[in-house]
Amino acid sequence: MKEKLELILNNASDEINKASSVQDLENVKLKYLSRKGELNSIKKNLKDLSDEDKRIVGAFANEVSNKLEAMITSKGDDLYGHELDEKLKKETIDITLPSDFRPQGKVHPLTQTVNEIVEIFQGLGFSVMPSEYSPEVETEYINFDMLNFPPNHPAKDMQDTFYTKVAPNVILRSQTSGAQIRQMINQKPPVRVISPGRVYRCESVSARKNNLFHQIEGLLVDKDITFADLKGILNEFVRIYFGSSRPTRFRASYFPFTEPSAEVDVQCIMCGGKGCRTCSGTGWLEVLGAGMVHANVLKNVGIDPEIYSGFAFGMGVERLTMLKYAINDIRLFFNNDTRFLKQF
Numbered sequence: 001m002k003e004k005l006e007l008i009l010n011n012a013s014d015e016i017n018k019a020s021s022v023q024d025l026e027n028v029k030l031k032y033l034s035r036k037g038e039l040n041s042i043k044k045n046l047k048d049l050s051d052e053d054k055r056i057v058g059a060f061a062n063e064v065s066n067k068l069e070a071m072i073t074s075k076g077d078d079l080y081g082h083e084l085d086e087k088l089k090k091e092t093i094d095i096t097l098p099s100d101f102r103p104q105g106k107v108h109p110l111t112q113t114v115n116e117i118v119e120i121f122q123g124l125g126f127s128v129m130p131s132e133y134s135p136e137v138e139t140e141y142i143n144f145d146m147l148n149f150p151p152n153h154p155a156k157d158m159q160d161t162f163y164t165k166v167a168p169n170v171i172l173r174s175q176t177s178g179a180q181i182r183q184m185i186n187q188k189p190p191v192r193v194i195s196p197g198r199v200y201r202c203e204s205v206s207a208r209k210n211n212l213f214h215q216i217e218g219l220l221v222d223k224d225i226t227f228a229d230l231k232g233i234l235n236e237f238v239r240i241y242f243g244s245s246r247p248t249r250f251r252a253s254y255f256p257f258t259e260p261s262a263e264v265d266v267q268c269i270m271c272g273g274k275g276c277r278t279c280s281g282t283g284w285l286e287v288l289g290a291g292m293v294h295a296n297v298l299k300n301v302g303i304d305p306e307i308y309s310g311f312a313f314g315m316g317v318e319r320l321t322m323l324k325y326a327i328n329d330i331r332l333f334f335n336n337d338t339r340f341l342k343q344f
């Protein structure tokens with residue numbers, strides 16, 4: 001039996017030395033060292049030997065097995081390293097090959113407008129409000145009541161609101177103005193922020209109206225803020241956004257949360273003020289709503305209107321984009337037709 005073991009050791013060593021691939025080596029291991037391998041079949045016969053022989057031959061069998069294991073491991077390391085080198089050599093990347101064609105995506109025109117406007121206001125000292133102050137799913141309380149819309153007042157009908165079934169009075173916000181409330185509850189003056197976001201209104205969709213659109217809300221509250229500050233900031237904004245030579249005008253208007261309130265028009269970009277279809281013959285285009293924050297709103301958030309004053313404004317992102325690029329249908333922004341989108 002001992003001779004048989006020696007033969008196994010010799011043959012196996014030989015085959016291990018000759019193995020030229022990891023697979024060869026696996027086969028040798030299987031042949032000699034597996035459960036059904038040659039070494040094991042000898043170990044199985046040990047039981048027929050005398051106790052003395054069992055001890056000697058058993059110990060030798062283990063020695064053979066250990067030696068073979070060690071040889072296989074070391075040879076395996078060599079072979080594996082070698083095969084890896086070969087593989088890596090074959091896989092060298094040819095950096096001169098032309099790459100696959102991938103059409104480049106673009107930033108959506110509405111996002112471009114938001115980015116542009118945010119940058120303009122950052123240049124004027126405003127920062128972007130934390131997004132948690134302006135959730136799209138809002139309470140009627142914040143969206144209307146805190147903004148001085150009296151209960152059951154027809155002013156609520158100015159904005160056709162989507163009500164949800166989540167809980168009574170939980171709505172999809174109809175305007176970003178509620179963000180003013182959350183901001184002022186969380187931060188006392190001086191406040192100088194803008195807040196871009198999505199709003200929803202239950203309107204029939206047309207070339208001019210969509211039931212989802214975007215607004216940018218602005219708020220500035222401090223001591224000694226006057227309507228002149230509001231005019232200065234908004235004129236500056238219009239000058240940068242539309243170009244320096246475009247005249248603006250402030251028209252008296254009404255919003256429950258501002259007093260006095262105004263709508264800001266820019267001279268029509270199509271006809272330069274002569275009157276055309278885009279401006280319905282008026283020569284002017286309305287671009288945003290604004291006003292001095294109503295004393296009741298300041299009181300609602302615990303700010304003393306005797307000490308502080310401020311202004312707020314809200315603008316439609318779609319409208320501003322349409323005016324700048326002469327786009328005549330708001331639905332184009334939402335259809336995701338790449339022929340439209342890739343022009344920007």
Ligand code: DAH
Pocket residue numbers: 174175176177217218255258288289290291311312313314315
């Ligand atoms: N929230 C108003 C709207 O959706 C726009 C607006 C007007 C916002 C005046 C303001 C503001 O902050 O002062 O029609």
